Amino acid sequence: MKRSRFILAAGAALVLPLAPLVAQDSMPPAPYAYRQLPDPAQEAKAQALMETLRCLKCQSQSIADSDASMAGDMRNEVRTRIAAGEQPEAIRQWLIDRYGDYVSYTPQVKPLTWPLFAAPAVFLALAALLLRGRFRRANLRKDKP
C-alpha cells in the first residue's frame, strides 16, 4: 500500500516536469501531411518544393523534414495546391507574401540579393583582368632582351 503510493508519487515527480514539453495537439495529421499524391509527377513537384520551404516551428528544417504539426499542415497545403494544378513557384510566392523571404530556402532575385547572383560574374571578370595584365607583362619580358 505504502510502496505503491511511493511509486505513484515518484512517477508523478518524473512526469510533471515534462508536461510543458509534451504540450502538443493530439489531432490526427492532415490528410496530405504524410501521404503522397497519387500522381508521381505531381508528388515529385511537391516534394521538390517542400524541400526548399522552411518549417516555421523548427527553423533549420524544411517542411519536408519536420514532424511539427504545423509543417504537416503546410505539406498538406502544398500538396493540395499542386494537385489542384498550381505551379510550385506560385505556391512559394503565396507563402512569401505571408511569411516573407525567410520561409523560402531558395533565394529570390531582388534588389537586396542581386550581389549574390552577380558575384560569380564579377569574380570571373576580375580574374580575366588580372590574367590579362600578367600575360602582357610576360610578353613584354620575352620581347625585350
Next chain:
Amino acid sequence: MSGPPSSAPRKPGLALWLPLALFAAFLALVVWGLLRPDNREVASTFIGKPIPAFDLPPASADRPGLTRAQFVGGKPRLLNIFASWCGPCAVEAPQLAQLAAAGAEIDGVAIRDRKDDLARFLAANGNPFARIGQDDLSKVQIGIGSSGVPETFVVDARGVIRYQHIGAIMPDDVPMILGKLKEAGQ
C-alpha cells in the same frame, strides 16, 4: 619572378594590411552575430492586407463558428489564434478577459483542437470569445502568416489586418493592444 626590369619593386603599402583588416571585419561580424539578442519570431508580412476568405465551423458548443464576412462592417476586432494544448495561451487568458471587459470584441481560432479539450480549457481559463472557429488544418493560420500559438491580430472594420502580436499578451501589453484597436477604428 621579378617584375619588368624598368620598374623598381613597389613598396608594400596599404595592401599589406588588407588581409588583417578583412579578418578584423569578419571577427567583428561574428561578435555582432553572437551578441545580438536571439530572435526567432517570424513576423507576418500580411499586415495591411485583407484577411483571406475562410469559413470555419464552430469549435465550441455555445459559440458560433467564424467566417471572413464577420470581420467586415461593425468595429475593429481582435483575432486570437490559440489552442487548448498551448501553455502560453492559458497565461494570456486573464489579459484577454481584461481586453474583453474593456470593450474589445475577440474572435478565436482554435488550432488543431478537440472539442472536449477546448471546453475544458474554456471552463478553466474563461471564455472571452464572441466566436470560435475550429481550424484543424491551420488554414487560417497559414493564410494570414501566423507561425505559432498564441498570436493576436487586430483586424479593422474593412477586414484588413492592422497589427500582429506574437506570443502571449502580458499585462503590460493590454493598453498597447487597446491603443492598436482604437487606431484601427479611426
